[in-house]
Amino acid sequence: MLTSPSGIIGLDQILHGGFPSGRTTAVIGGPGCGKTVLAMQFLVNGWTQFGEPGLMVSFEESPRGLASNFAEMSFRFSEAVGAGVFLLDGRVPMDTIEAGSFDLGGLIAVVSSLVAEHGVKRIAIDAIDALFGFSGAGFRRLELLRVLDWLTESNLTALLTVKGGENDAGIPGFFRLAEYASDGVLQLRRRTIGELSRRTLSVVKMRGAGFEAGEHPYVISKEGIRALHTPMRTAAVVQSLGVRLSTGVDRLDRMLVGGYRSGTTTLISGLPGTAKTTLGAAFLAAGCRAGERCLFIGFDEPAEQMLVDVRSVGIDLEQFVRSGLLRAESFAGGGAIADDHYLTIEALLDAHRPNRVVIDPITALEKSGGLEIAAVVTERIVALLKSRGISALFTAVTETQRGELEATPMQVSTIADTWINLSFANHGGERNRTLTIVKSRGTGHSNQMREMLLSADGIDLTDVYVGGGEVLLGTARAQREQQDVVEESMAAVSLSREFESLDREGEELTVRLTDVQRELDQIAAHRAELVKRTKVADGAHARDAALIRVLRRGDPN
Amino acid sequence: MSSSREGIPLLLFVAGDAPRTTVAVQNLRLALTEFRDKNFQLEIVNVLEDAGRAIADRVLVTPTLLAPESSRRLVGDLSEKSQLRYFLRTIEGR
Numbered sequence: 001m002l003t004s005p006s007g008i009i010g011l012d013q014i015l016h017g018g019f020p021s022g023r024t025t026a027v028i029g030g031p032g033c034g035k036t037v038l039a040m041q042f043l044v045n046g047w048t049q050f051g052e053p054g055l056m057v058s059f060e061e062s063p064r065g066l067a068s069n070f071a072e073m074s075f076r077f078s079e080a081v082g083a084g085v086f087l088l089d090g091r092v093p094m095d096t097i098e099a100g101s102f103d104l105g106g107l108i109a110v111v112s113s114l115v116a117e118h119g120v121k122r123i124a125i126d127a128i129d130a131l132f133g134f135s136g137a138g139f140r141r142l143e144l145l146r147v148l149d150w151l152t153e154s155n156l157t158a159l160l161t162v163k164g165g166e167n168d169a170g171i172p173g174f175f176r177l178a179e180y181a182s183d184g185v186l187q188l189r190r191r192t193i194g195e196l197s198r199r200t201l202s203v204v205k206m207r208g209a210g211f212e213a214g215e216h217p218y219v220i221s222k223e224g225i226r227a228l229h230t231p232m233r234t235a236a237v238v239q240s241l242g243v244r245l246s247t248g249v250d251r252l253d254r255m256l257v258g259g260y261r262s263g264t265t266t267l268i269s270g271l272p273g274t275a276k277t278t279l280g281a282a283f284l285a286a287g288c289r290a291g292e293r294c295l296f297i298g299f300d301e302p303a304e305q306m307l308v309d310v311r312s313v314g315i316d317l318e319q320f321v322r323s324g325l326l327r328a329e330s331f332a333g334g335g336a337i338a339d340d341h342y343l344t345i346e347a348l349l350d351a352h353r354p355n356r357v358v359i360d361p362i363t364a365l366e367k368s369g370g371l372e373i374a375a376v377v378t379e380r381i382v383a384l385l386k387s388r389g390i391s392a393l394f395t396a397v398t399e400t401q402r403g404e405l406e407a408t409p410m411q412v413s414t415i416a417d418t419w420i421n422l423s424f425a426n427h428g429g430e431r432n433r434t435l436t437i438v439k440s441r442g443t444g445h446s447n448q449m450r451e452m453l454l455s456a457d458g459i460d461l462t463d464v465y466v467g468g469g470e471v472l473l474g475t476a477r478a479q480r481e482q483q484d485v486v487e488e489s490m491a492a493v494s495l496s497r498e499f500e501s502l503d504r505e506g507e508e509l510t511v512r513l514t515d516v517q518r519e520l521d522q523i524a525a526h527r528a529e530l531v532k533r534t535k536v537a538d539g540a541h542a543r544d545a546a547l548i549r550v551l552r553r554g555d556p557n
Numbered sequence: 558m559s560s561s562r563e564g565i566p567l568l569l570f571v572a573g574d575a576p577r578t579t580v581a582v583q584n585l586r587l588a589l590t591e592f593r594d595k596n597f598q599l600e601i602v603n604v605l606e607d608a609g610r611a612i613a614d615r616v617l618v619t620p621t622l623l624a625p626e627s628s629r630r631l632v633g634d635l636s637e638k639s640q641l642r643y644f645l646r647t648i649e650g651r
Contacts, residue, residue, distance in 0.1 A: 091615070097632070098631075100584075100636035100637050103572070105573070105605075107618065109604040110604065
């Protein structure tokens with residue numbers, strides 16, 4: 001189906017090109033949703049970008065009122081009005097009294113003549129319900145259908161704005177009728193969260209045309225309406241693994257087999273004061289040194305303060321700000337709805353075109369409309385960064401030490417490619433910083449905890465003491481290591497002593513063994529002498545014995 | 558500005574010869590005979606032929622009866638006779 005682009009960023013992508021050409025789409029929403037802004041942008045962009053003349057039939061606002069509302073906005077209203085966009089005052093004049101049945105024959109006649117005169121292709125009928133405020137339901141139904149029929153016959157691409165929705169401020173049931181009778185329905189919603197407004201739009205139906213289902217956040221600013229459409233599907237496509245980028249910390253590079261992968265998202269989580277920002281700054285400094293463009297987005301703390309703070313640990317980012325490689329911006333997390341922050345970030349990406357981005361801390365978005373919205377927007381930011389191949393590092397503030405590894409707020413940890421957790425270990429009256437790589441996709445990373453040391457020379461990581469079933473850091477680690485050295489040398493000394501004494505004993509025994517052997521030899525020699533002498537005597541004795549036995553008549557032996 | 562000698566101007570905007578046009582014209586003529594109709598000067602405007610005048614006078618619903626001097630207007634086929642009489646009396650009284 002042919003579409004007529006609205007020229008509204010995000011909306012045309014959601015509508016797969018634009019509003020269906022030659023069809024009527026109802027734009028339904030409560031007060032303050034920006035229905036008129038949307039309709040006017042559709043017309044102004046239609047003329048200035050696509051050369052299609054448009055007609056605005058305004059039932060609530062006078063042409064003068066419209067002019068003063070839109071003159072301040074940055075889309076080209078003033079340029080278009082009178083040249084290619086025409087305004088028709090449709091307000092019911094004061095002092096109008098109803099006296100019998102009537103119809104919109106006049107409206108159709110007037111609009112037909114303007115369409116013919118200016119070659120109008122696009123028309124917006126703004127708040128047609130205002131016209132029906134003073135008449136019966138039967139009239140509304142018939143006349144609305146009549147207008148819609150006429151629009152279809154005229155082959156105009158039309159927007160029909162109608163009040164309605166959850167907090168229905170319009171005529172009861174009228175928006176249902178408009179919803180039913182139009183070819184397409186775009187629903188705008190606004191809800192208030194705390195002191196912030198959040199706006200979303202969804203396509204209820206679009207006959208014969210494709211669209212992105214679901215609720216899409218949008219914002220209204222001086223530029224008009226801008227919808228958040230993140231190419232989620234594109235971003236989900238498995239990307240080839242990027243090259244290694246230095247983390248800015250040598251030892252961490254080695255732990256990660258070279259560094260973070262380019263185009264991926266790294267999460268640094270940790271309690272306040274665990275030097276998350278410092279790791280982010282190191283990442284940016286490494287990028288700038290390699291000539292890459294970098295962007296720092298800080299929440300709730302001035303970016304200038306960050307620049308000063310990291311100088312104390314030997315990271316000089318100010319030189320890169322001056323050279324234009326690094327742009328550092330800061331915002332108040334609770335100052336706007338998370339959707340606004342998304343668009344601000346998108347605009348900064350467009351303006352600075354960075355290779356590396358640090359958002360510090362991403363968890364500040366929780367203050368921008370709550371956890372649920374923050375989680376959705378964070379996911380969109382990740383998808384946006386990935387779709388542009390940007391290497392990103394987010395910091396996340398965890399509230400408690402317990403359970404921080406199980407989950408980070410907003411589920412950032414699940415979408416991050418690399419997750420590093422920073423913590424404190426309390427021991428012997430010291431708090432020492434620790435660093436653990438919780439996960440790193442596509443990397444055979446080290447799973448060992450490291451102690452993180454900050455000094456004026458920068459960040460260093462050292463092995464932690466693991467022994468006797470305990471992990472020691474800081475002074476305790478140093479002491480224990482020293483103690484081990486002493487113990488080891490003492491053990492060596494006593495061992496050599498033992499060897500010596502054994503050797504000595506062995507030598508003594510060998511000497512004694514020689515003496516004993518000599519004695520044994522002497523005894524043996526003496527015996528042999530005795531045996532020799534005894535043999536001679538034995539022979540005489542045997543003869544004597546035989547003689548005696550014969551003499552005594554004894555038994556033979 | 559207008560002179561009362563020529564009567565008070567009245568404009569009836571209609572969309573061609575639609576059924577409501579006929580009803581409205583009949584109702585108005587009948588009501589005017591009850592008044593001294595020389596006091597009014599009626600003009601019927603067909604918006605299908607003269608959209609420019611409808612735009613100028615901001616007439617988007619038909620039929621519309623407009624008293625241009627006082628900017629008062631009645632919309633509908635004028636079948637609510639009491640409303641129509643009240644309207645004409647108010648105009649005439651000025």
